Amino acid sequence: MKRVLPLLGSLLLLAGCRTAPPAAAPAARAAYFPLVTGAMWTRRAEDGGTITARVVGTKSVGGRSCAVLETVIERDDRRRVSRVCYEATDDAVRALETESLGRTIVLDPPRTVLLLPPQAGRAWSWEPPGERVPSRITDTWVAEEEVRVAAGTFRAWKLRTVTVRGDLTVTLFTWYAPGVGIVKIARAEQRGTQQREGGSELVRYRVP
Numbered sequence: 001m002k003r004v005l006p007l008l009g010s011l012l013l014l015a016g017c018r019t020a021p022p023a024a025a026p027a028a029r030a031a032y033f034p035l036v037t038g039a040m041w042t043r044r045a046e047d048g049g050t051i052t053a054r055v056v057g058t059k060s061v062g063g064r065s066c067a068v069l070e071t072v073i074e075r076d077d078r079r080r081v082s083r084v085c086y087e088a089t090d091d092a093v094r095a096l097e098t099e100s101l102g103r104t105i106v107l108d109p110p111r112t113v114l115l116l117p118p119q120a121g122r123a124w125s126w127e128p129p130g131e132r133v134p135s136r137i138t139d140t141w142v143a144e145e146e147v148r149v150a151a152g153t154f155r156a157w158k159l160r161t162v163t164v165r166g167d168l169t170v171t172l173f174t175w176y177a178p179g180v181g182i183v184k185i186a187r188a189e190q191r192g193t194q195q196r197e198g199g200s201e202l203v204r205y206r207v208p
Helices: 006-011 026-030
Strands: 040-045 050-061 064-075 078-088 092-100 103-115 123-126 135-149 152-165 168-177 181-191 194-206
Touching: 040 181, 050 078, 064 092, 103 123, 103 135, 135 168, 135 181, 135 194, 152 181
Parallel strands: none
Antiparallel strands: 040 050, 040 194, 050 064, 064 078, 078 092, 092 103, 123 135, 135 152, 152 168, 168 181, 181 194
């Protein structure tokens, strides 16, 4: 199945997990998506690939401060790098800008990645601007669950993200643990009669 456009792909690449880090600040300990410079997460994909995400710094986009999350996907002899700049507030995490395959896109309006605090059934949606084939991303908090991955066992909130673009539907389940971030992702794609599944889990992380 052909991959989703770079913009949608960048927005669905998030990461998270732990390796005896130093004590985190109170805000980082409570955050479902800690965006502290120096934070790093490594996930292992089901197909053997490695996904490493790290917060490399901050910048201003449209007069708004955001944290730059750089994600590197390594699979066989291939390496792909993308960046998303996230704005974090008490009630939401929003993507303001994406960079992938040499193309930088300022999102207008920004894409809300998380509405906080998590609450079962709470939903929101976003439509990427300027696409030839209209698409829509709908997020819904499902429930809090216990999740066991290579990095350990966590209490995490499960988020369902459904992206519909033409005849392609991508359903993503992402588990967010407070003070850690993403601990597990399960992904399913369907286009007509073609289906593909995959996912990844956290193996280590560091939140300064």
